[in-house]
């Protein structure tokens with residue numbers, strides 16, 4: 461369906477094979493089951509088990525640690541396909557991907573060996589914890605503190621599998637019951653409560669010498685790849701909304717013809733398809749620049765802003781095209797309508813992206 465120029469959307473044989481495999485997985489395993497897990501708000505365990513078998517927890521983890529060693533561009537292509545199925549499924553690998561990126565880039569060799577092989581198989585999963593109850597956008601206002609802290613430092617904190625209240629060496633880290641959400645159901649979104657938790661110095665990301673006070677730059681770096689990740693999720697949900705609209709508009713008839721033959725509906729489809737392609741192009745450009753070792757902060761911000769807004773736009777247009785049926789839980793678009801707004805928030809809201817883009821623009825074009 462894509463009509464974007466080849467230099468950004470062209471896939472290598474490996475990328476084609478893996479995205480086709482993930483698309484088939486989404487068609488056969490995610491899409492037919494998403495409604496059930498969304499309705500129950502229960503963790504999609506059987507789907508996640510299959511993702512482990514497909515190696516999807518180790519896409520970007522180097523082969524020496526048991527992963528596939530693929531680049532950010534291929535990862536973004538995979539995330540688009542997973543999100544086209546259900547953004548909650550991509551959510552299971554997303555913070556995990558950010559955690560593994562942080563370990564690969566800033567972790568000590570000891571930390572990499574300790575965590576990455578088990579992360580590559582999905583045996584353990586990573587969460588990325590930056591927000592606090594009183595802050596999200598304003599990261600510098602973080603209040604969580606460790607003894608004798610001077611600046612911002614990242615810690616690798618472990619928890620017991622499945623435990624709400626940790627015991628033994630991990631006492632002091634508690635995970636309250638999951639938050640009830642409008643959409644993005646199935647995956648647990650929880651708080652982590654640290655109170656009297658003792659984290660050994662060796663768990664400072666990169667080790668004490670290399671990692672102390674480096675947390676802010678590390679987290680900002682992680683957010684950059686995180687933005688490409690959210691952008692890819694925006695492309696996936698926008699693509700799915702377009703597919704649903706294309707199908708429904710050719711089936712539903714009013715005034716004696718399929719609604720797709722009314723110009724007003726065709727204009728909606730045209731705007732949606734244009735947004736999907738533009739979002740995909742921006743996302744793949746940001747990913748490719750990062751893979752090539754070039755600066756991509758501005759481009760990642762643009763991709764995140766545009767693709768998450770494209771997701772919201774396409775879902776809203778699609779629900780309009782579905783008329784009254786779109787408001788019914790019997791139609792998939794209703795779930796997408798509840799899921800899409802999340803992408804406007806995480807990894808920096810649209811307002812924060814505009815601030816980032818504006819600042820980077822002025823830095824690059826300083827007179």
Ligand SMILES: Cc1cc2nc3c(=O)[nH]c(=O)nc-3n(C[C@H](O)[C@H](O)[C@H](O)COP(=O)(O)OP(=O)(O)OC[C@H]3O[C@@H](n4cnc5c(N)ncnc54)[C@H](O)[C@@H]3O)c2cc1C
Nearest residue numbers: 588589590591595596597598649805806807808809811812
């Ligand atoms: C389902 C879900 C999952 C999440 N998962 C994670 C996670 O895994 N890890 C994690 O660390 N966090 C997570 N978050 C938190 C998320 O990153 C924050 O909600 C987000 O960064 C926004 O922060 P906030 O909610 O505190 O909003 P605020 O920062 O309070 O912003 C409120 C509003 O003010 C606007 N605003 C703020 N500052 C400015 C400004 N300077 N100029 C103009 N407008 C401004 C914002 O754009 C927004 O519209 C999650 C949130 C949700 C809903």
